[in-house]
Ligand SMILES: Nc1ncnc2c1ncn2[C@@H]1O[C@H](COP(=O)(O)OP(=O)(O)O)[C@@H](O)[C@H]1O
């Protein structure tokens with residue numbers, strides 16, 4: 491880099507549902523002046539489009555045939571992340587129970603993963619200061635050369651309690667069951683499953699506050715930048 495400019499830093503944060511990836515990634519990016527990409531939102535967005543267009547989600551061939559159709563655009567400002575499909579703001583609709591229950595089936599289809607991973611790589615390599623990218627396969631497949639890889643974990647109980655706190659009135663046991671089922675589907679699919687990269691730093695967040703997790707990741711990024 492010339493003129494003392496700092497090389498963009500690429501941070502990959504992976505892990506199962508409810509481990510704190512989104513909240514941590516957003517805060518770390520905001521604190522360090524980096525961009526932020528929620529890759530789960532992209533898989534939710536393509537799932538929302540398939541549901542809206544009546545695609546048979548039990549048929550991987552039908553999903554693959556239309557995987558290239560929707561135009562998905564992610565805004566990467568951590569203080570105001572956005573997501574649109576064919577120009578429509580879908581930030582709300584992608585969080586419905588229906589999309590949540592179908593996203594694993596859609597995201598297991600290789601043609602969907604190829605399409606969405608391309609978008610992710612384009613966004614990750616196009617930033618000036620760097621980016622925090624969160625998902626399931628960022629450290630293993632999408633950005634294997636990331637400067638820092640973090641794999642967040644937490645007990646199923648802690649994750650279910652966090653999630654049911656978000657969904658007002660949700661039953662913790664039902665939430666736990668749905669979350670464990672989705673993680674199992676995401677971890678066992680053939681193409682690019684949820685997995686910890688060999689060189690990722692694992693952080694168990696069960697007993698940590700969100701502020702502690704953020705501080706831990708910020709420190710890891712700063713150490714990397716300092717060449718430690
Ligand atoms: N360490 C933590 N302790 C308590 N609550 C947390 C912690 N990390 C995240 N949360 C809360 O848990 C919920 C799920 O976090 P989120 O960042 O969406 O997880 P993920 O992106 O991994 O699914 C949010 O309501 C968030 O505020």
Ligand SMILES: Nc1ccn([C@H]2C[C@H](O)[C@@H](COP(=O)(O)OP(=O)(O)O)O2)c(=O)n1
Pocket residue numbers: 506507508512529530531533534593594597598624625626627628672676
């Ligand atoms: N890099 C990614 C990110 C998400 N996915 C899939 C698998 C996940 O169950 C869904 C939704 O991801 P999201 O991060 O929004 O999930 P939660 O915030 O944990 O509910 O997308 C994926 O296959 N690969």
